[in-house]
Amino acid sequence: MAELTRLIYDKRAREIFWQVVILLALVIVTVFIVRNASQNMVNAGIASGFDFLWRTSGIDVPFVLTDYTSNSNILGLLWVGVVNTLVVTIVSIIAATLLGFVVGVARLSKNKLLSGIAGAFIEIVRNIPLLFFVMFWYSLVINALPAPRQSIGIFSVAFLNNRGLTIPVPVEGSAFKIAALVILAGIVGQAAIAIWAKRRRDATGQIFPAWATGLVLLIGLPVLAFGIAGFATTWDLPAFRGFNFRGGFVLVPEFVALFLALTVYTAGFIAEVVRGGIQAVVKGQWEAAYALGLRPNRTLSLVVIPQAMRVMIPPMTSQYLNVLKNSSFGAAIAYPDLVSVFVGSALNNTGQAIEIIAITLAIYLAIGLAVSGFMNWYNAKTALVTR
Amino acid sequence: MKSLFRGALLAAILGGAGAANAQQLAPSPTLDAIRARGHLECGVHLGLPGFSFANDKGEWSGLDVDYCRALAAAVLGDATKVRFTPTSVQQRWPVLQSGQVDVLSRNTTITYSRNVTLGVNFQGINFYEGQTFIVRTASGAKKPSDLENASICVAAGSTEERMAADYFRERNLKVSIINFQKNDDAIAAYDAGRCDSYTAGLGALAGQRIKLKNPAEHTIMTETISNDPQGPVTRWGDERWQAIVRWVLNGQIAAENLGVTSRNVDDFRANSKNAEIRRLLGADGGFGAMLGLSNDWLFNAIKQVGNYAESYERTVGKGSPLGLERGQNQLWTRGGLLFSPPFQ
Numbered sequence: 001m002a003e004l005t006r007l008i009y010d011k012r013a014r015e016i017f018w019q020v021v022i023l024l025a026l027v028i029v030t031v032f033i034v035r036n037a038s039q040n041m042v043n044a045g046i047a048s049g050f051d052f053l054w055r056t057s058g059i060d061v062p063f064v065l066t067d068y069t070s071n072s073n074i075l076g077l078l079w080v081g082v083v084n085t086l087v088v089t090i091v092s093i094i095a096a097t098l099l100g101f102v103v104g105v106a107r108l109s110k111n112k113l114l115s116g117i118a119g120a121f122i123e124i125v126r127n128i129p130l131l132f133f134v135m136f137w138y139s140l141v142i143n144a145l146p147a148p149r150q151s152i153g154i155f156s157v158a159f160l161n162n163r164g165l166t167i168p169v170p171v172e173g174s175a176f177k178i179a180a181l182v183i184l185a186g187i188v189g190q191a192a193i194a195i196w197a198k199r200r201r202d203a204t205g206q207i208f209p210a211w212a213t214g215l216v217l218l219i220g221l222p223v224l225a226f227g228i229a230g231f232a233t234t235w236d237l238p239a240f241r242g243f244n245f246r247g248g249f250v251l252v253p254e255f256v257a258l259f260l261a262l263t264v265y266t267a268g269f270i271a272e273v274v275r276g277g278i279q280a281v282v283k284g285q286w287e288a289a290y291a292l293g294l295r296p297n298r299t300l301s302l303v304v305i306p307q308a309m310r311v312m313i314p315p316m317t318s319q320y321l322n323v324l325k326n327s328s329f330g331a332a333i334a335y336p337d338l339v340s341v342f343v344g345s346a347l348n349n350t351g352q353a354i355e356i357i358a359i360t361l362a363i364y365l366a367i368g369l370a371v372s373g374f375m376n377w378y379n380a381k382t383a384l385v386t387r
Numbered sequence: 388m389k390s391l392f393r394g395a396l397l398a399a400i401l402g403g404a405g406a407a408n409a410q411q412l413a414p415s416p417t418l419d420a421i422r423a424r425g426h427l428e429c430g431v432h433l434g435l436p437g438f439s440f441a442n443d444k445g446e447w448s449g450l451d452v453d454y455c456r457a458l459a460a461a462v463l464g465d466a467t468k469v470r471f472t473p474t475s476v477q478q479r480w481p482v483l484q485s486g487q488v489d490v491l492s493r494n495t496t497i498t499y500s501r502n503v504t505l506g507v508n509f510q511g512i513n514f515y516e517g518q519t520f521i522v523r524t525a526s527g528a529k530k531p532s533d534l535e536n537a538s539i540c541v542a543a544g545s546t547e548e549r550m551a552a553d554y555f556r557e558r559n560l561k562v563s564i565i566n567f568q569k570n571d572d573a574i575a576a577y578d579a580g581r582c583d584s585y586t587a588g589l590g591a592l593a594g595q596r597i598k599l600k601n602p603a604e605h606t607i608m609t610e611t612i613s614n615d616p617q618g619p620v621t622r623w624g625d626e627r628w629q630a631i632v633r634w635v636l637n638g639q640i641a642a643e644n645l646g647v648t649s650r651n652v653d654d655f656r657a658n659s660k661n662a663e664i665r666r667l668l669g670a671d672g673g674f675g676a677m678l679g680l681s682n683d684w685l686f687n688a689i690k691q692v693g694n695y696a697e698s699y700e701r702t703v704g705k706g707s708p709l710g711l712e713r714g715q716n717q718l719w720t721r722g723g724l725l726f727s728p729p730f731q
Contacts, residue, residue, distance in 0.1 A: 044484060045506035045623035060552040060564035062538075070552045142581050162580050163538050163563070243526070243537035243583045246561065253581070254565075334567045334576065340543065344568055348477055348544025351505040 037354060052350045053078070059345045061336045063252045074346050081338035082363060088255060088337065089324045089367075092262035096323065097316075099263060100270025105300070107275050118271065125268030130326055133265050138257035138333040145253070148244045158248075159238055165251040166238040175232040179225035186221040190214050254335035258327065266323050273315045277308035309382055317375035321368050338363060412679050417489050417628035421462055427469040429455035430479060430488035433569065436594040437703040437711075438494045438514075439471070447471050451492040453698040454513055454619060454636065457688040458490065461635045462680060466691035475569050476542045480505055483622060490632055491620040494591055496546040510633040512618040513695075514703075515715035515724050516588040517611025518547050521596060524606045526583060531612050538563040540573040540582035546615065547586050554612045574598060588615045593709040631678050638685040641667055641727035642694035644718055649693040656686055666730050674730065695725065 007013045041048050057077040060070045065083050068076045106118035125133070142162045146152065151161040158167045170176055190213060197208035238248035281304045289299040331340040338360060347356045421427055431439035431451055439449040452471065460466040474482050474493060483491045484506055497509040520539070522528045528537070531554065541548045543566035555562045565582055567573035574595045577585035587595065592607045599605055619636060621629050642648070645664050647655050656668040665671035668689075669682035676682055692698060699716060700706045717723025 041506075043624075046484060047504035058549040058552055059566070060548075060555075060562070062563045062565050070556055139579060142576070142579050147580060242533075242535040243528075244563070246536050250563070331568050332572070334540075334543075334565045334572070336566065340566065340568070344477060344543035345548060345566055348480070349500075349549060351480055351501065353481055 041354070047350075047352060048355065049352075050355055052352050052355070055350070057346065057349075059341070059349070061341060062334075063250070063255060063336050074350070077346055078338075078342050078359070080336065081341040084330075084336050084341075085324075085327050085338040086367070088258055088262065088330065088335070089327045092259055092266065092327070093320050093323050095259070095263040096266035096270055096319075099267035101274055103267055103271035104274025104278070107271060108278055122268045122271050125265050126272070128265075130261065130265050130329055131332060133261040134258060134329045134333055137260045137264075138254070141253045141257045141260075148240070151240075151245070157235075157237060159245050161244075162253060163244055163250070164253050164256075166245045166248045167251065168235040168237045168247075169249045170229075170233045171236050175229035176226075179222075179229035182225040183222045186217040190217040193217075252335070254330065254333050257333055258330045258335045258337075261329070262323055262326055265326070266319055269319050269322075270316065273312050273319065274308070276315075277312035278304055280311040281307045306382075310379075313375060313379045313382065317372050317379075320371050320375065324367055324371060325364065413627055415625055415627040415631075415679065417625045418462065418631065418679060421489055425463070425468060427455060427459040427462060427490070428472060428488045429458070429469050430472045430474045430482050430491040430493055431455070432493045433473045433475055433571065435494055435570070435591055436597045437590065437707055437709040438594055439473075439492075440594075441471075441473075448702065450514060450698060450702040451494060453692055453702060454492045454639075455490065457639055457692040457698075458619075458632065458635045460687040460691045461638070461684040462631065464681065464683075464687050466687070476544045477568065480507070483507060483620060486622070489621075489628070493620075494588070494617055495620060496588070496615040496617055498546060506623045507620050508623060508629055510619045510621055510629055511636045512616045512725075513636055514590060514617045516590045516615050516617070518550050518586060518613040518615055519589050519592065519608045519611045520584045520586045521577070521592050521605050521607045522584045524604055528584070528608075530608055530610045532558060532560065534562055534584055535560045536562065537583035538565055538581065540565050540567060540577045540585045542566070542570045542573050542587070543568055545570075545587070546613075547588070550613045551586050570595065571598075588617070590703060590709070590711060593703070593711055597708055627678060631680065634678070635685070635688055637727040638667060638688060638730070639692075639695040639698065640718070640725050641730055642685070642689045643696040643725075644720065644727065647689055647694060648697055649690055652686060652690045656683075663730050 038048055053075045054073050057072055057074045058070055059077060061068065061077070061080055063084060064080055065087065066076070066080055068080045103118045103121055106114050107122065109115045109118070145160060145162040148159075148161045148163055151159040153159055158165065160166075190210075193208075193213050194210050197210040201207055236247045238245035240246075278300075285303055285307065286299060289303040290296075294302065327337055328339040330337040331344055334340065342356060343360055347353055350356070429452075431447065431449075434440050435449070437449055439447060439451045441447050455469050455471065456466040459469040472482060472488050474488075474491070479491055479493055479495060482488050490510075491507075492513075494514070497512070501507060502509060520528075520531055520534065522534075522537075528534055534555075539551060539562055541551060541564055548564065548566055551562070551564055565573075565576065567576060570587065570591070573582075574585055576582055578599050585592070585595070589607065589611065596602050596605060596607065619632050621632050641663070642652075645661065645667065647664060647667070652668065655664055656670050659665055659668075659670070662671065666674050668686045669675055669684065673682055675684040678684070681687075693701070699713065703709045703711045704713065713721075713723060715724045717725065719726045
């Protein structure tokens, strides 16, 4: 009895007790909800289970990066949605980060015109709903570009019209695989040079122009490799037939519009994060750097930004997760993302709402957790070591 | 005292059994719920002229809307006691399954898999049509097979989405099908030039065409690639409610066949010698009571909304901007597909 009383007053025991109680309650509620839902569905005559994933989808998707066709099963359709969501998310995150940095730094510029323009940009995009942006870019892209017959030809191999940008694709990709390996080697080489240059700078204070080798290895090498690969292979060239170009790969206007909308919109928020991060670095750091004779550019890139990064990473994670979630706005303009093809088409054709919504939630959760996991790792890596 | 009590109990049991014998009605939770709330909940299309469309005053009209009005008149005696829930292609099933609406009357194609996997039943057909395509007349495309390499806008999750994919795949014609979440988004994208064509049922296309910037520049193809029968939809269960939904539609069709219209319905009820008309209008037979409704249920529906022909002509037929022929939607006696099982 005395033991028990002691347990009640033990803080640790109490904590464990309540955690177990809450966990049990959670399990019971979940089991109840699942059983209740499935029982009700059986009673209402609604099919349940995950067998539908292996049924033929029968849905034609205009923007496919996998080997999906309308003969594939619904699992294949799901994968198309996941890939399309990831592609637009990753590309938009990279572009928004670059644009956001530029705008954020410009916002702090001493040049009144530059900072004014950056400020106006930030305020405009932050105060307009994303859906409006998506629609705006979409109608702009569609209306600004000509109809297929009046396509803008680019060297007569690529064609731009309001159905998208049609580019030639290689019939057989082995030359490009070799080119990709060459490029990978270039990236690894540049990374090695950058690390070596940093070590040497730390040790001797001498600055090695790593950007110059970077120009060669990261831009020159890919251009060369793809150029050679391009000559070494045969191409599927777009040709006009019937209503539109046939052959090649089509970058659909929905992708471009969603990419532009996500990039511009998110860049507005990232710019504010960048500004906040830079302003969080105490003035003394600038002054100290100037006192050492560093120029403003170098002060910013070597002293201020590395410290600002620590402030910026957590809010940046939120922005990246927002891009992921906001990519579902693509459904509004028929970009075939996860929501559009799976929650839109597949759900309607199978009617299995609960399963499809659950799968979709799980996928967004998994991608989101992966993004924030990576950002947390990066945050821990760059965090100020304190004792 | 005791015997008095026992006598009362016996009388109550006998009386109750007698009442049960007289009615023989399974309970209808849907009907009870409608009576309790005082209006019918009807799921309709977001906005399709001719079928279900709300004007700027919020007044709904259309063939599918008319059916809901007739059902409300039959059940509650008043065609105005109905609330419309606009539903998108995606929303319509959950809205019906979850009981938010009592009936879905929404330009929805009857299909096998919907019937057997969604827990829904289709209660007859109020509109026959086929899927076809609208194109710019200038494009020169005359039939669906002319659409090679075309971009085609469609509503995601519609039967048209898969029908079109099947049709072109079977013929080895490459097309690009762009799936929008709403019919309105799809037609707007077509109008903006994103697509060469928009596909839907013939009736829906006629309705959507009115919304285009310049309707005269567009042609609806006459060749169809499918049969799209459409009609009111209910949940599984509640057989009596399903019977009501089914027989109100049958009643409107039967009324046309028998020559009963909203104008002559009073006269027919008072004076007709035709046995079926008398049963239909509640002058004889107590047919309404068999469903737990008042005997003038179909009288009210026809008086207040009209028979099928009146409804058709007013909403999608010659008396409407859509101007559709009766075609398949004519009575079978005049070469169409419509008929009602007998009111026997």
